[in-house]
Amino acid sequence: MVSKNAKLLVVLVLLMGLLATGGCKFSFNQLLQKTQKQEAELIKAEIHFTSNDYTVGYVKSLGVEEDGEIYIGGASVNYIYDQKGKVVGSFNYARVEYIKIIK
Numbered sequence: 001m002v003s004k005n006a007k008l009l010v011v012l013v014l015l016m017g018l019l020a021t022g023g024c025k026f027s028f029n030q031l032l033q034k035t036q037k038q039e040a041e042l043i044k045a046e047i048h049f050t051s052n053d054y055t056v057g058y059v060k061s062l063g064v065e066e067d068g069e070i071y072i073g074g075a076s077v078n079y080i081y082d083q084k085g086k087v088v089g090s091f092n093y094a095r096v097e098y099i100k101i102i103k
Helices: 004-023
Strands: 043-049 054-059 076-081 087-091 096-101
Touching: 054 087
Parallel strands: none
Antiparallel strands: 043 054, 043 096, 054 076, 076 087
């Protein structure tokens, strides 16, 4: 035999569930989905350095990237990617003269 307290608890849980799904516009799908950070779109660029050298590769942004690093004294390290998003090199903005976007 089920006690009155257990019945009351079941009713309260059901009411809370109905309120959460209907009244609060809560989406239970969000609880079931894995959270993934959307990757930044890669930009094909020609990076020209102060030494008159240049390289062609892909960058995530034209500024200091979120996963880049800034060191004391102002030096920075950013990454160059291949077309698939794999890191193939790095560069320092202190040595960059300009970046040309390639379409």
